[in-house]
Structure formats: C-alpha cells, structure tokens
C-alpha cells in the first residue's frame with residue numbers, strides 16, 4: 001500500500017493584507033520577515049544557508065524545489081538563515097547519487113517554516129509591482145487578525161542592523177600559517193566559499209563584525225576582506241569606521257556585497273533600499289575597465305547611490321548592471337581598495353567573476369613590494 005501523507009494547510013499574509021493559501025512544509029509553526037525572491041533554478045541549499053538572507057522570507061521562482069535533495073557540504077554557513085520559505089512545488093523524493101537527505105528532512109532539522117502550493121508567479125509579480133514588504137507564514141494559526149497583529153510587530157528591513165546575529169563570536173584562523181600573505185577578514189555574515197577562495201591562497205584571521213581596525217592590525221595583515229552580510233548597511237557605523245581606517249592606512253581592501261556598500265559609505269556615498277532587490281544567478285554585469293560582460297550571482301536589497309558615486313572625487317564606478325544600470329562595482333582612486341555588489345565566489349552560480357580574487361591577490365602583492 002502506498003503511504004499517504006496528511007499535509008496541514010498553511011497561510012501567507014502580506015503587509016498589504018493580501019493572503020495566499022497553501023500547504024505546510026518543514027516545521028509546523030509561524031515565521032515572519034521581509035519577502036524577497038530568488039530567480040535561480042538551482043543552488044537552493046547554498047541560498048538557504050547564506051547569512052545575508054537573515055530576516056528574509058524567500059520565494060523560490062523555480063517551479064520545483066528539492067529535486068536533488070541536500071548534501072552536508074553544500075552549505076554556506078552552519079545552518080539555514082532564511083526566516084521562512086515559499087515554493088510552488090516541493091519534491092518529497094529526490095534523485096542525486098551524492099545527496100545525504102531530502103529537503104524535507106533538512107528543513108525540519110533546521111526548524112524552518114515553509115509553505116508550498118502557492119502561486120509563486122502571482123506572488124513575485126505582486127512584489128515586482130508593489131515592492132518588497134513584510135509577511136508572515138503560519139501552519140498553526142488560522143486567525144488572520146492574530147497574524148496581522150504579530151506581523152505589525154515585525155521590524156522593517158530599512159534601518160535594521162543584523163550582522164552581529166550571524167557574524168562569528170570568536171576570532172579564528174584559516175589557511176596555511178606559512179603563507180606569504182595574511183588577510184584580516186571582517187565577518188559580517190561571511191559565506192563559506194568566500195573564505196575558501198581566500199584561504200586557498202592566504203592565511204586568514206576572521207574577526208567578528210564589530211572588531212576595531214586596531215584589534216585587526218595585531219594580526220599584521222597585508223590586506224583586508226570585508227564580507228557580505230544581512231540587513232541595512234547604513235546603521236553599521238562601527239564597520240564604516242573600520243573601513244575608513246583601512247583606507248587611511250592604505251591597506252589593500254576587497255569588499256563583497258555588504259562590504260561594497262560599506263566601502264561606499266566610508267567614502268561619503270549613501271546607500272538606499274531598492275524596490276525589490278536583485279537575487280538570482282543570471283544578472284548581467286559589465287566591467288567598465290575591460291568592456292567585458294559577466295553573468296553574476298546576486299543577493300541584495302540595498303544599493304549604492306549612483307549619482308553620488310558619479311559625483312565623487314574619490315571613487316569611480318568599475319561595474320554596472322546591464323538590466324537596470326545600477327552600480328555593481330567601485331574602486332577608490334589612488335588607494336588599493338575595490339568592491340563589488342555581486343557575488344564572485346558564486347555558490348551557487350557561474351564562475352565568470354572569480355577573476356576578482358586574482359585582482360585582489362595581484363593588488364596585495366603589488367602593495368607588498
């Protein structure tokens with residue numbers, strides 16, 4: 001006899017009052033956050049564990065999620081970081097020889113509340129026209145008034161500082177201590193593959209997000225790496241201060257995503273909340289220094305102000321997004337510092353932009369002479 005499952009219903013309520021009904025998946029419970037969508041067809045496990053997604057409820061645009069199960073190594077941090085998940089269809093059965101377990105088991109082990117059988121195309125269209133907004137999902141509460149009251153207490157992503165919640169609490173080292181290059185990593189919620197791309201070629205000391213420049217200097221680093229991270233970059237005054245000191249000391253610096261936004265803020269260039277962000281694996285970016293196009297992995301809801309970069313005496317745009325012309329990369333004139341808004345470590349995603357790690361190491365070596 002084939003086993004039958006009883007799948008409890010679940011409800012999704014948006015800040016503007018829109019309701020979607022679906023089926024429960026993962027943990028039976030209630031969870032809330034800011035709605036965002038990712039257009040990638042693969043890489044769900046890496047996306048769910050990317051610490052930059054802290055505080056966000058993720059819609060997967062792909063019509064099926066879970067087809068290839070999950071694998072212990074395919075994570076970008078120690079646990080799932082999204083607040084909740086919305087899918088069209090869930091694959092209970094998976095097929096991949098190398099997989100360890102099903103997505104269902106992985107999400108239940110990670111206490112993640114999810115809903116599926118939702119018209120995700122309609123939901124994404126809604127966000128694309130109305131903009132990012134908070135939402136709540138529940139598979140335990142059916143009373144809409146009660147859900148509305150809980151949702152009203154969820155803070156807005158704008159102005160929210162979240163890095164301290166996902167950054168390392170302890171300083172630790174990675175890579176070969178005998179390496180000629182030492183890099184101080186400011187962990188704002190760093191993805192594992194960024195650390196791998198760096199520690200394959202250097203000895204790293206990884207610091208909690210709020211570590212001062214003076215404290216990092218005790219490691220005697222040749223360069224600084226400022227990582228990705230969740231939330232709004234604008235309230236992170238401590239990190240902006242550290243980046244300013246890195247620049248004042250003429251130390252080579254590479255920033256990714258939140259690290260890019262911090263480099264802009266340290267140069268007096270503001271950031272703003274985007275209408276609905278960029279999240280996916282196929283965003284076309286043009287490198288203005290080489291004239292070449294690269295297909296990039298992205299995950300951000302804030303952006304660097306385009307006009308302010310253009311007007312800046314100290315900073316120039318190096319990369320632009322070919323979909324909307326937004327700023328994708330900057331460099332500081334006369335300083336060894338650059339950053340990109342997208343994810344060159346690209347797990348998941350194409351490897352077109354890995355050359356940026358070569359650029360970083362070449363810059364460090366030139367600076368050591």
Ligand SMILES: NC(=O)CC[C@H](N)C(=O)O
Nearest residue numbers: 052228229257258301302
């Ligand atoms: N991946 C990231 O570092 C994201 C940066 C920032 N939290 C944003 O949403 O724009």
